[in-house]
Amino acid sequence: MTDSTKPRARGADKRRRLTAAAAEVIHRQGVERTTIADIAKTADVPVGNVYYYFKTKDDLIQAALSEHEGALSELTAELDRLPDPLGRLKALVGVWVDQRDLAARFGCPTGTLAVELDKRADGGLDQEAARVIRLLLDWAERQFRALGLADPGDLALTLVAGYQGMSLMANALRDPGIMTREGARLTRWLDTLTADVS
Amino acid sequence: MTDSTKPRARGADKRRRLTAAAAEVIHRQGVERTTIADIAKTADVPVGNVYYYFKTKDDLIQAALSEHEGALSELTAELDRLPDPLGRLKALVGVWVDQRDLAARFGCPTGTLAVELDKRADGGLDQEAARVIRLLLDWAERQFRALGLADPGDLALTLVAGYQGMSLMANALRDPGIMTREGARLTRWLDTLTADVS
C-alpha cells in the first residue's frame, strides 16, 4: 500500500493539531468567544473537516482541557525528578513566575476555563475543569505530606489558591509584576513552613 | 399635571431594576451566556423596552459593574465606621466568609466578570472591571498603611489576591468550606502581621 500522506499536512495528526489549537485559542479568547472557525484556522484545517474529528464544540473544549491536563502531568513528572519535596514546590512557583507574561495577558488556562464553564447551566464540563485543578491540588498535597507537615491538604489549597489569585489579579490588572511579587511571597512562605524542620 | 405612575411598575425605576437584574444575572450566568431577554425577564421589563434605557448590551454590562462598585462603596463605608484598621480588615474577611455559599456557586462577582471581559479583543470594559478591583486594593492599602506596616501595597495585593484565589477555588470545586478555611488563614495572617505592633 502506498502511504498517501498529503503534502500540505502530512499524516493524520490533524486531531492533535486541532486539540493544541483549541487549548491555545480558548485560553486567549475564552470558550464563548471562540468559534470553531477560529480553532480550524489556527490548526490550519478546513472548517467543515473539524466535525470529522470532533462532533461538537463541547468535544473541542474537552480536548482543550485534556491538553492542559497533559501539560500538568508533564510538569509534575519533571518536578518529581527533583530530590526533595520542598525543592519541587519552590520549582513549581518558579515555573509560575516564569510564565508571568502569559498569565498577565490571559490568566491561568485551567482557572479561567473553570470560571467560564462554571457559568454554564448544562453541567458536565465544569467538573472536568475542577478535576484538572484537583490533580494539581493532590500533587501539592503529596509534597507537603512528604515534608511531614500537618494538614497537607490545607497547605496545598493555600498554595493553589495563591496561584489562582495571583494569576487572576495579574490578568485583571495586566501586570506581570504581580506574579513576581506574589511568587516571591509564596516562596518565603514555603521556607517558613519548613524552617524548623531542617 | 397628573403623575401618571403605571400600576404594574410604579414610576421610572425601571432603569434601576434593569441595573440590579443585570448585575445578578450576569453574576450567575456570565456575560456571554446572558441575553438581554434574560435580564429583561428578571427585571420584569418587556424586552424591546430595554433599549430605551440601555442602547447596547455593553451598556448593561457597564451598569452591572457600577452596581458592584456601589456595593463595594457601601461595604467599605460601613467598615470605615469601625475604630481600628485591623478590625476593618478582619471584618472584611468575615464578610467574605459569610458570603461563602454565593461565592462557591458563582464566584466573586467582579473577579469572574474581570476574567470574562479580559478575554475580549475589543477593549474598554475589561479596564472597568480592573478599576473596581483597584478600588478594593486601594482601600485595603490605606488600612495597612494606617497600621504603620511596611509595603502596604504588597499586603493589600496579598489580601485581595487571597480573596480572588479562594473564591475561584471554592467556585471551581463547588465547596463553601474553602472560603471558611482560607478565610481563617487570612485572619491568622492579619493577626501575625500586627502581633509585634501592640
Add this chain to the structure above:
DNA sequence: GTCTATATCGAGATAGAC
C-alpha cells in the same frame, strides 16, 4: 415612554460531492 414584530447577522452543525 412603552411595547411588538421583525430585520439582520453570526455561529454551530449537517448534507453530500469528491
Add this chain to the structure above:
DNA sequence: GTCTATCTCGATATAGAC
C-alpha cells in the same frame, strides 16, 4: 477521509405602532 455549501437557530438591535 476531505472539504464546500448550506441549513437552522438564537441573539442583538431596530422600526414603528400605540
